Amino acid sequence: MAKANTSRFEVAPELINPRASEGAKRLMRYLCSIYGKRMLTGQQIGVVSTPEFEMIHRVTGKYPAVGGFDFMNYSPSRVERGAECRDTDLAIDWWNRGGIVTFCWHWNAPKDLIDLPPDRTWGSGFYTKATTFDVQRAMSDQDSEEYRLLIRDIDAISDQLKRLQDEGVPVLWRPLHEASGGWFWWGAKGPEPCIALWKLMYERMTHVHGLNNLIWVWNGQHKDWYPGDAYVDIIGEDIYPPAQDYGSQAERFRMAESYTAARKIIALTENGVVPDPDRMLADDCPWAWNCTWYGSFVFTGEGDERVYSEEYTDAEQLVKTYAHPFTVTLDELPNLKD
Structure with a gap:
């Protein structure tokens, strides 16, 4: 097996929060110890139904090391319209199974939802096209209703992160993702x-709510959006290549490395197709983990009729990836609790 150039991937296991929990420090030490040498397999679960983990196991006989979850339906503007969410509970269960937890947040705009079907409904309220909420106005006037609602929403999600902290769960925390796409x-x-919102979220979650279980994963995808080394632990890229394109995505890996002169771990925080481990090694771009998106990227059909979908990553390639000596699956993770 080819080996990555390890000198480029020697990252100090230090977190931006000086009061980081022992669990967060332990996870970061582990990530740094394998970076450049192995990639964690990962899978996002669906918002409503969650068959992805079991579908992966059915095909490969293994479970992913990283479970991906979403705070979307904890957004106050969704809760007030009847949305329910149990991702916090599912994440705690995953951690107790020995897995690593990562969370994103499809943050429904706090107000000003357009709510026009079919594709501008309140359920799509995290999209620019479905809201007139103005983040620039909110961040430029701390006396505005918009700013107060941002604080309300951050506090609501902090309550969920506090539940995770109370259960000893460190979180690879990836808010405000894909920002540069607009x-x-x-x-x-x-x-x-x-950037101002990112810093506000960090300061409030860290210093007001005392959330020390977070490893901050920035996923802005352009150097102009980088908030600075003091606010970023890990850099992530989201990549959706054409179906069954198993390339390493080396160009995007190099781009992510260029955002800062500091050494940061680089992860494939969302993917459609699972990249080929041999190509990653050959191209010297060993993503720290991948996190395949849910739904049609994994399965097709409804209910008991669901089957693995080979549209994006065929079964043979998935089996190869999960059995490869470069990748880490759930059963190979060390005990990260103590």
Whole structure:
């Protein structure tokens, strides 16, 4: 097996929060110890039904090392419209099975949802097209209703993160993802208000709520949106290549490395197709983990008729990836609790 150039991937296991929990420090030490040498397999679960983990196991005989979850339906503007969420409970269960937890947040805009079917409904309220909420106005006026609602929402999600902290769960925390694309409201007004919002979230979650179980994964996907080394633990890229394109995505890996002169772990925080481990090694771009998106990227059909979908990653390739000596599956993880 080819080996990555380890000198480039020697990252100090230090977190930006000086009061980080022992669990967060332990997870970061582990990530740094394998970075450049092995990649954690990962899988996002669906928002409503969650067959992804079992579907992966059915095909490969193994479970992913990293479970991906979403705080979307804990957003107050969704809760007040009847949305329910149990991802916090599912994440605690996953941690207790020995897995690693990562969370994103499809943050429904706090107000000003357009709510026009079919694709601008309140259920799509994290998209720029489905809200007139102005993040620039919110961040430029701390006396505004918009700013107060941002604080309300951050506090609501902090309550969920506190539940995880109380259960000893460290979280690879990936908020405000894909901001530079502009398709989410937090990125609709350019880098400045989004960076300000990132820093506000960090300061409030860390210093007001005392959340020390978080490893901050920045996923802005453009150097102009980078909030600075003091606010980022890990850099993530989300990549959706054409179906069955098993390339290493080396160009995006190099781009992520260029965002800062500091050495940061680089992860494939969302993917459609699972990249080929041999190509990653050959191209010297050993993503720290991958996290395949849910639904049609994994299965097709309904209920008991669900079967693995080979549209994006065929079964043979998936089996190869999960059995490869470069990748880590759930059964190979060390005990990260103590």
